[in-house]
Amino acid sequence: MKIFGKIYLGVIFAVMYLPLLVMVFFSFNASNSTATFTGFSLHWYEEMLRDSAAMDALKNTLLLAVVSTVIATILGTLAAVGIFGMRNKWFKTGVLSVSNVPMMNPDIVTGVSLMLLFAFVGRMLGAVESLGFFTILIAHVTFSLPYVVLNVLPKLMQTDPHLAEAAQDLGSTPIQAFFRVVLPSISSGVVSGALMAFTLSIDDFVISHYTSGSFTTLPLLIYTMTKKRVTPEMYAVCSCIFLSVLVLLLIMNLSQIRQAKKMSRISVIGKK
Amino acid sequence: MTDAKMRGVRERKSRTRKKGVSLLLNFPYLIWLSLFVIVPMFIVAAYAFTDASGAFTLDNFRKLSVYRENIFDSFVYALIATAVTLILAYPFAYFMTKRSAAAQRVMMMLVMLPMWMNLLILTYSIMNIIETNGIVNNLLVAMGMEKVQMINTPGAVVFGMVYNYFPYMVLPLYSVLSKIDPALLEAAADLGSGGPSRFRRVILPLSMPGIISGITMVFVPSVSTFYISQKLGGTSVNMIGDVIESLVNRVSTRNLGAMLSLVLMVVILICIMIMNRFSDEEGGIML
Numbered sequence: 001m002k003i004f005g006k007i008y009l010g011v012i013f014a015v016m017y018l019p020l021l022v023m024v025f026f027s028f029n030a031s032n033s034t035a036t037f038t039g040f041s042l043h044w045y046e047e048m049l050r051d052s053a054a055m056d057a058l059k060n061t062l063l064l065a066v067v068s069t070v071i072a073t074i075l076g077t078l079a080a081v082g083i084f085g086m087r088n089k090w091f092k093t094g095v096l097s098v099s100n101v102p103m104m105n106p107d108i109v110t111g112v113s114l115m116l117l118f119a120f121v122g123r124m125l126g127a128v129e130s131l132g133f134f135t136i137l138i139a140h141v142t143f144s145l146p147y148v149v150l151n152v153l154p155k156l157m158q159t160d161p162h163l164a165e166a167a168q169d170l171g172s173t174p175i176q177a178f179f180r181v182v183l184p185s186i187s188s189g190v191v192s193g194a195l196m197a198f199t200l201s202i203d204d205f206v207i208s209h210y211t212s213g214s215f216t217t218l219p220l221l222i223y224t225m226t227k228k229r230v231t232p233e234m235y236a237v238c239s240c241i242f243l244s245v246l247v248l249l250l251i252m253n254l255s256q257i258r259q260a261k262k263m264s265r266i267s268v269i270g271k272k
Numbered sequence: 273m274t275d276a277k278m279r280g281v282r283e284r285k286s287r288t289r290k291k292g293v294s295l296l297l298n299f300p301y302l303i304w305l306s307l308f309v310i311v312p313m314f315i316v317a318a319y320a321f322t323d324a325s326g327a328f329t330l331d332n333f334r335k336l337s338v339y340r341e342n343i344f345d346s347f348v349y350a351l352i353a354t355a356v357t358l359i360l361a362y363p364f365a366y367f368m369t370k371r372s373a374a375a376q377r378v379m380m381m382l383v384m385l386p387m388w389m390n391l392l393i394l395t396y397s398i399m400n401i402i403e404t405n406g407i408v409n410n411l412l413v414a415m416g417m418e419k420v421q422m423i424n425t426p427g428a429v430v431f432g433m434v435y436n437y438f439p440y441m442v443l444p445l446y447s448v449l450s451k452i453d454p455a456l457l458e459a460a461a462d463l464g465s466g467g468p469s470r471f472r473r474v475i476l477p478l479s480m481p482g483i484i485s486g487i488t489m490v491f492v493p494s495v496s497t498f499y500i501s502q503k504l505g506g507t508s509v510n511m512i513g514d515v516i517e518s519l520v521n522r523v524s525t526r527n528l529g530a531m532l533s534l535v536l537m538v539v540i541l542i543c544i545m546i547m548n549r550f551s552d553e554e555g556g557i558m559l
Contacts, residue, residue, distance in 0.1 A: 009364065079300075082298035095298070099301075101309050120315055138308060142304070199388060205392055245389070257377070
């Protein structure tokens with residue numbers, strides 16, 4: 001049984017990583033084929049660095065992800081605090097279900113609905129091109145918001161509501177109380193919400209496809225590249241992304257392990 | 273004023289202050305939600321019920337029967353993909369929980385890593401592996417065997433869905449399975465239930481919330497995909513997502529595309545509601 005479990009896990013992981021290995025492997029191909037390996041070379045990595053379209057797309061992706069994450073995190077955190085303080089139960093469930101809509105809707109429906117909105121408003125304003133950076137930014141904030149709210153709300157429920165009141169009784173203004181008492185106690189939720197918003201933004205293709213206009217992000221560039229026969233250059237771009245994700249995950253994991261060790265040490269001291 | 277009265281006044285004051293603050297904090301969010309979530313849905317509905325000139329019509333819905341097959345195929349492929357993913361991911365998540373804590377952490381990272389990779393590139397890479405002159409066929413020819421047609425078949429599309437959404441099934445399953453208290457299983461064993469009955473009566477009911485959320489997380493993107501079917505299905509598979517994608521890109525057929533989006537949205541919301549109902553009932557039985 002134990003052996004069977006090990007084999008099962010191994011086989012699935014192998015299938016899971018096969019396309020990724022193919023991608024990394026062929027990014028070092030000397031020829032421009034993605035199916036026959038002719039020899040090792042770093043040619044496509046050089047090509048990638050020289051390709052201004054790829055570099056622009058990378059810049060655009062990061063810019064969009066940072067700006068949309070900041071907006072979504074601020075709006076979402078404030079909204080979560082507001083929703084948490086709501087007394088009217090009906091209103092509260094109403095707001096929460098509407099805010100879950102972008103999460104439950106298929107991406108294509110969210111994308112099409114936003115595109116139609118922007119086209120409609122654009123036509124009313126008489127604009128020639130209604131899509132661009134601002135429309136894709138609005139779209140990314142919209143689909144990230146529920147994830148921020150859903151990450152922050154549970155943390156608010158775990159904090160003691162009297163803490164903020166105590167701070168105010170001790171003379172701080174509501175804003176000071178929020179920044180000094182409430183925010184530190186929900187910070188882990190805010191951070192995980194922001195992280196999620198960031199990764200969703202970097203990875204999104206479908207909704208961006210409908211709301212971007214001529215603004216090109218990396219997934220959109222990959223889409224136009226895969227419409228034709230692609231060169232290993234795209235694999236080189238993706239291998240770099242793969243490497244950065246791997247490093248990021250390793251750092252996160254190591255810090256988690258360190259934290260867990262620290263916690264266990266504290267609990268041991270506590271027991272003494 | 274007595275102490276109790278004073279407390280009452282203070283509480284009332286803080287409550288009204290809180291109410292005002294909560295509304296103020298929510299205000300930007302509520303505006304955002306109505307402008308970019310509610311209004312767009314109404315615009316989709318408005319497009320669905322009008323023709324290209326903006327006059328009211330039900331013609332779009334009359335054309336629904338033209339796309340009957342695409343809708344049917346999408347649901348069949350997505351259902352098969354979801355079932356296969358569940359069957360493969362359940363034992364996977366279960367075996368994961370049987371390993372040491374350090375191994376679990378590493379495996380969790382390995383499951384999440386592909387989620388951060390773009391779906392487009394993973395799908396393209398699969399295409400490279402299984403296409404007519406792809407890696408697998410090249411290997412087969414090198415070994416003196418005949419080529420196998422894998423790409424541009426429904427099977428390839430289902431494989432693409434299973435492959436891409438597998439982590440989304442594993443994560444919720446793992447999170448419920450790892451929380452099951454081993455003492456419960458011991459108790460069931462002490463009370464005389466064997467392996468299969470322990471699974472059916474203890475493990476399965478306790479993992480129901482994970483199964484439900486895994487199913488929604490795989491089914492919704494599968495049923496509405498257009499990239500996977502384009503790359504791996506070629507012309508043999510034309511899903512509802514492909515149809516919507518080709519219709520909304522042209523201004524003349526935009527209304528038809530809006531109608532199909534509306535139908536897709538309503539059908540999926542109904543599916544999710546039924547699923548949630550189902551999981552609530554399961555919870556009720558559990559209690």
